[in-house]
Amino acid sequence: MSTTSKTLTFNKSTSRANPTPSPMKRLTVPRIRQRKNGEPLVMLTAYTVRMAQLLDPHCDMLLVGDSLGQVIYGLPHTVAVTMEMMAAHGAAVVRGSYHAAVVVDMPFGSYEASPQQAFENASRLLKETGAAAVKMEGGRVLAPTIEFLTQRGIPVMGHVGLTPQAVNILGGYGVRGKSAEEAKSIVDDAIAVSEAGAFSLVIEGVLEPIAIEITQKVACPTIGIGASAQCDGQVLVTEDMLGLFDRVPRFVKKFGDMAQQTEEAVKQYADQVRNRTFPSADQLYQPE
Numbered sequence: 001m002s003t004t005s006k007t008l009t010f011n012k013s014t015s016r017a018n019p020t021p022s023p024m025k026r027l028t029v030p031r032i033r034q035r036k037n038g039e040p041l042v043m044l045t046a047y048t049v050r051m052a053q054l055l056d057p058h059c060d061m062l063l064v065g066d067s068l069g070q071v072i073y074g075l076p077h078t079v080a081v082t083m084e085m086m087a088a089h090g091a092a093v094v095r096g097s098y099h100a101a102v103v104v105d106m107p108f109g110s111y112e113a114s115p116q117q118a119f120e121n122a123s124r125l126l127k128e129t130g131a132a133a134v135k136m137e138g139g140r141v142l143a144p145t146i147e148f149l150t151q152r153g154i155p156v157m158g159h160v161g162l163t164p165q166a167v168n169i170l171g172g173y174g175v176r177g178k179s180a181e182e183a184k185s186i187v188d189d190a191i192a193v194s195e196a197g198a199f200s201l202v203i204e205g206v207l208e209p210i211a212i213e214i215t216q217k218v219a220c221p222t223i224g225i226g227a228s229a230q231c232d233g234q235v236l237v238t239e240d241m242l243g244l245f246d247r248v249p250r251f252v253k254k255f256g257d258m259a260q261q262t263e264e265a266v267k268q269y270a271d272q273v274r275n276r277t278f279p280s281a282d283q284l285y286q287p288e
């Protein structure tokens with residue numbers, strides 16, 4: 001068949017958006033640490049190679065979030081997310097990124113039992129993905145684990161406030177820190193995580209004064225989500241901000257409407273298949 005030249009034609013300008021990844025060109029964990037009180041850190045989630053290619057030039061960090069449980073796998077929450085999912089999507093995102101530091105969420109059940117369990121699973125994620133760091137949810141209880149990992153070569157990003165893996169204890173995804181007691185507990189958690197050696201800290205779903213107090217008190221840069229513009233950086237779930245996910249938290253700002261764009265494109269495709277205007281000559285193989 002003389003069809004190969006047409007078959008293998010990619011869009012060269014976009015099929016490899018970024019140069020070949022080189023560890024030397026990446027933003028490193030020490031450089032991220034230095035951004036405390038500096039230019040705000042930009043982080044978004046990514047689960048796939050193509051999304052990573054598109055986000056990478058504009059982001060300091062890409063988070064392979066366990067939110068992929070809801071966004072990619074249609075699960076009701078993140079509790080059922082596995083190490084295998086995080087390793088597979090983490091590796092895909094590292095292949096698609098060039099300059100951002102890639103951080104992989106440790107899934108529920110992979111780090112809470114002991115520092116040893118956390119080291120085994122965190123080291124596996126770094127080996128299998130090539131990511132720069134892992135993230136884990138929790139406060140004072142996790143401080144010994146965070147210290148254990150950082151002293152053994154694994155950079156850890158913390159995550160306090162609304163910690164979605166604890167949904168079965170919290171009873172939902174409501175804002176945290178409404179009582180003075182809970183507010184103090186979240187601040188103490190953040191300080192413990194930072195003092196244990198976390199290079200950065202996600203603060204999710206808390207009242208703004210709590211996020212400001214934490215940002216002033218901890219040595220590492222804070223990354224807010226539903227927290228405060230005073231944090232040292234921000235993160236959102238990419239599908240949420242693109243308008244691609246159907247149920248989004250109140251703290252999401254929609255920067256695009258990809259669900260509507262997708263529907264319009266699919267409607268046109270369906271119409272053109274049904275009225276036989278697609279495919280037309282442009283899409284067909286020619287004898288010469």
Ligand SMILES: Nc1nc(=O)c2c([nH]1)NC[C@@H]1CN(c3ccc(C(=O)N[C@@H](CCC(=O)O)C(=O)O)cc3)CN21
Pocket residue numbers: 066067070071078164172173174175205237240245247248249250251
């Ligand atoms: N798509 C997506 N976006 C996220 O931000 C996200 C995930 N998935 N999965 C993991 C966690 C779960 N998160 C969530 C999920 C839902 C709400 C939410 O619906 N919040 C309601 C209030 C709910 C309540 O009061 O119980 C809101 O209006 O903000 C918040 C955070 C944040 N993370």
Ligand SMILES: CC(C)C(=O)C(=O)O
Pocket residue numbers: 045063064065066067068105202204225235236237
């Ligand atoms: C929302 C961010 C912080 C996260 O943990 C995730 O995407 O899983």
Ligand SMILES: [Mg+2]
Pocket residue numbers: 065066067105
């Ligand atoms: Mg997460």
